């Protein structure tokens with residue numbers, strides 16, 4: 001079986017022709033981005049960057065990533081519900097980092113007023129790199145967990161066809177058949193649909209918080225389309241729109257342009273520069289509302305680097321997921337152990353106490369699933385950044 005793809009190509013001319021075909025297939029499949037010149041318009045679009053060939057990924061690592069995703073979901077949920085743990089963990093960060101401080105401020109305000117939200121939805125993506133151990137065997141090491149605006153689930157469902165096409169052109173039909181099908185946008189939409197259903201108001205809408213200049217709109221539309229197919233209507237609004245047209249009634253139900261909102265899905269609001277004073281006010285309004293937020297502010301905070309760092313400390317996972325030693329072992333196996341541990345014994349003690357007395361509400365878990373994968377490839381010189389940042393390109397795993 002050919003897996004050294006380069007050896008399949010005779011010359012540069014063939015490579016160029018193959019690339020032209022791949023680009024056309026990507027465009028035909030809807031692997032699309034708006035252009036950087038016209039990020040507010042869908043009149044002119046281009047293809048999202050992708051590798052010409054799929055990358056070899058050991059099946060065992062793919063399986064491992066799938067298996068541990070539900071554990072990560074439980075962990076994020078446990079952290080987000082534990083106000084004392086979040087407060088203790090982020091106490092030093094909020095002194096230095098204005099963005100986290102402002103998020104935390106909203107979190108505190110909402111807790112003080114009392115949480116009106118009754119349905120909680122997390123759409124989390126855990127990111128890994130493959131690390132080669134000293135003995136040469138590859139290992140799955142977590143980079144970060146994205147708890148807000150986890151993107152490219154929509155386009156990831158369309159890239160398998162492109163790589164199958166490339167391999168078929170080279171008459172590698174058997175290899176083409178090994179490219180896994182993938183449909184994360186459907187799974188993400190099913191999560192939103194469940195939250196919408198649990199909210200329990202058939203005329204209520206899903207509100208997608210969008211950026212004015214959004215190049216990745218087709219990725220978002222993939223989810224919107226899945227929802228519409230289930231008769232769930234989505235409106236797209238910016239934070240500015242919400243500050244002008246959003247309101248809460250006496251039960252803190254959220255209305256935008258007179259329409260009730262069941263679920264708020266954030267595809268903006270994950271970076272400091274995305275917030276003006278007006279936008280912070282809009283975020284607070286949304287957060288105070290009865291609508292299900294994806295994510296709520298505590299879940300966004302649970303995705304911060306500082307929390308991830310804290311989770312890698314000895315004993316933390318055991319305290320957050322009591323009685324679940326298998327889940328703890330699966331999680332710990334993906335930790336890279338890259339962080340310096342800057343908290344002394346005193347901090348440890350405070351966190352242990354916070355964990356011993358968690359301020360949890362009793363909640364029912366109705367859904368915990370993995371819904372697909374996203375493989376991205378980037379040049380070795382980039383330590384950070386994904387496709388949206390213009391650093392990585394879309395790819396597909398070729399299981400070996």
Ligand SMILES: N[C@@H](CCC(=O)N[C@@H](CS)C(=O)NCC(=O)O)C(=O)O
Pocket residue numbers: 146148149150151152211214216219220267268270376385386387388389392
């Ligand atoms: N606003 C864009 C981009 C959002 C974004 O950058 N999301 C980050 C997480 S906060 C991500 O998943 N990036 C993956 C990538 O760019 O490869 C969208 O909603 O698609």
